[in-house]
Amino acid sequence: MKQTPSQTVGPYFAYGLTPEQYGYDFKALVGNEMVNPLERTDTITIIGKVLDGKGEVVPDAMVELWQNDGQQALFGRCGTGTDSESRFIFRTVKPKALPNQAPYFTLIVFMRGLLHHTYTRIYFPEDAALNEKDEVLNMIPAERRNTLIATKTATGYEFNVRMQGKNETVFFEILTKE
Amino acid sequence: MRFLKHNIMTTKTENIFKKIDTEVQPPLLYPEYKSTILRAPTKELIVMKRSLSELTGPAFSDFSLGALDHDLTKNAIKNGEPLGERMVVQGKVMDEKGRPVPNTLIEIWQANAAGRYVHKADQHNAPLDPNFLGAGRCKTDDNGNYKFYTIKPGSYPWGNHINAWRPNHIHFSLFGSNITSRLITQMYFPGDPLLQYDPIFQGVPVKGRDLLISKFDLDITEPLFALGYRFDIVLRGHNATPFENK
Numbered sequence: 001m002k003q004t005p006s007q008t009v010g011p012y013f014a015y016g017l018t019p020e021q022y023g024y025d026f027k028a029l030v031g032n033e034m035v036n037p038l039e040r041t042d043t044i045t046i047i048g049k050v051l052d053g054k055g056e057v058v059p060d061a062m063v064e065l066w067q068n069d070g071q072q073a074l075f076g077r078c079g080t081g082t083d084s085e086s087r088f089i090f091r092t093v094k095p096k097a098l099p100n101q102a103p104y105f106t107l108i109v110f111m112r113g114l115l116h117h118t119y120t121r122i123y124f125p126e127d128a129a130l131n132e133k134d135e136v137l138n139m140i141p142a143e144r145r146n147t148l149i150a151t152k153t154a155t156g157y158e159f160n161v162r163m164q165g166k167n168e169t170v171f172f173e174i175l176t177k178e
Numbered sequence: 179m180r181f182l183k184h185n186i187m188t189t190k191t192e193n194i195f196k197k198i199d200t201e202v203q204p205p206l207l208y209p210e211y212k213s214t215i216l217r218a219p220t221k222e223l224i225v226m227k228r229s230l231s232e233l234t235g236p237a238f239s240d241f242s243l244g245a246l247d248h249d250l251t252k253n254a255i256k257n258g259e260p261l262g263e264r265m266v267v268q269g270k271v272m273d274e275k276g277r278p279v280p281n282t283l284i285e286i287w288q289a290n291a292a293g294r295y296v297h298k299a300d301q302h303n304a305p306l307d308p309n310f311l312g313a314g315r316c317k318t319d320d321n322g323n324y325k326f327y328t329i330k331p332g333s334y335p336w337g338n339h340i341n342a343w344r345p346n347h348i349h350f351s352l353f354g355s356n357i358t359s360r361l362i363t364q365m366y367f368p369g370d371p372l373l374q375y376d377p378i379f380q381g382v383p384v385k386g387r388d389l390l391i392s393k394f395d396l397d398i399t400e401p402l403f404a405l406g407y408r409f410d411i412v413l414r415g416h417n418a419t420p421f422e423n424k
Contacts, residue, residue, distance in 0.1 A: 001272060001273075001275070001276050001412045002201070002274075002385070002389060002412060003198070003199050003202055003203065003274060003389075003414050004361060004363055004390070004411045004412050004413070005202050005204060005363065005382040005387075005389055006203055006204060006361060006362060007204075007363045007378060007379075007390070008211075008364075008378060009349070009362050010349060010364075011297070011300075012289075012295040012297035012299065013287060014297055015287060015295075015312070016313040016314075016351075017287070017351060022298075024296065024313070025254070025311070026253075026254075027244060029241045029243075029283070029285075029315070030241075052216040052217050053216035054216055058217070060299070066357055106357060108357070108360060112213050112217075113211070113214050113215075113216070113217035114206065114214070115205070115206065115208060115211065115378070115382075116198075116203060116204060116206060118206070118223075119357070139226060140224055144221075163216070163218070164216065164217075164218075164219065168220060168221050169219075170221075171221075171223050171224070172223055173198065173225045173226070174226060174227075174228045174357065174358045175196060175197060175225060175226065175228065175358075176228070176358045176414060176416075177195060177196070177415070177416075
């Protein structure tokens with residue numbers, strides 16, 4: 001059967017997909033607190049901007065963070081329209097490395113102007129040795145790999161998504177099995 | 179003999195991987211839809227096979243829906259019924275092999291009957307309806323079927339070009355079994371004269387466009403209550419493994 005075509009998330013997703021974050025009177029199923037900080041001591045924050053082809057910050061994007069290291073599968077969602085600097089923010093824990101892979105998050109980016117969502121990955125700067133051997137990172141031209149490595153901050157990591165430009169973030173197409 | 183043949187076929191198909199279906203999926207850059215120009219990635223996507231972390235989606239059995247989440251005609255009532263034409267939308271969610279996708283979350287959002295979104299950024303000069311939010315959600319049942327009640331959304335102007343109007347539509351968000359089946363789309367209505375002028379809809383290749391148009395269905399229509407529309411959804415891929423990741 002033919003796949004249902006994708007359409008843009010549009011500018012008005014907030015009250016449907018991220019209602020509590022934006023202050024709408026509708027319970028949210030998922031948010032950007034992927035773990036309870038009162039229950040764990042190893043939480044980190046992932047914070048970043050989505051930037052367009054002019055380098056301007058995108059205030060109406062929605063990003064989803066997916067992580068699964070075999071022990072823990074977590075999922076979070078955040079819009080860029082409520083932070084004063086139009087950033088997305090997640091609180092989670094760092095995933096563990098899978099065999100032959102460096103630890104990473106998958107990030108799905110949706111926004112007005114994207115007819116189909118895009119997938120990217122966030123890797124960690126302290127895992128240089130693992131990153132060097134990572135199968136997926138090695139598929140990417142060497143000069144573009146750094147677009148997927150987060151920067152360490154006091155509370156976690158910073159990761160900006162550049163849709164276009166000289167340092168355009170690497171985006172993936174993930175194959176399905178026939 | 180039969181068993182052997184089956185085994186060979188299985189081995190063979192397991193090694194074939196598919197990209198997205200560009201016969202029906204829109205391109206990232208579609209300049210008639212102006213917002214794509216500065217937002218669509220320009221470099222080629224890096225093609226990869228999914229790994230364990232992409233194999234499983236969130237476990238939606240953990241999420242409990244509110245009693246009125248599936249009924250947008252009731253889930254935001256303040257002092258009366260929302261205005262507009264009541265409708266019921268029903269359909270089946272399937273994978274590319276036509277197998278039902280059970281127990282998957284569907285989130286929807288839409289404009290009210292006057293073509294106005296509750297969203298704070300929507301400045302269109304049409305009235306808000308105090309009794310209508312325009313957001314809801316439901317899950318598919320064991321056979322992949324879903325159903326929700328709502329008000330038919332109005333069309334509204336937008337800034338893409340002079341006299342640009344969006345056709346009537348309802349936004350849908352679905353997950354399916356894993357990260358590759360994630361889908362955000364829009365359901366349209368049969369016979370809408372605005373479809374031919376809408377660059378978001380026209381961004382879909384000709385072969386895919388009909389797949390986004392719901393069908394009016396008298397069998398779904400509820401007498402003296404609501405008009406029925408059918409909208410079946412096919413998610414990318416297929417997955418023999420159970421959907422829940424536990």
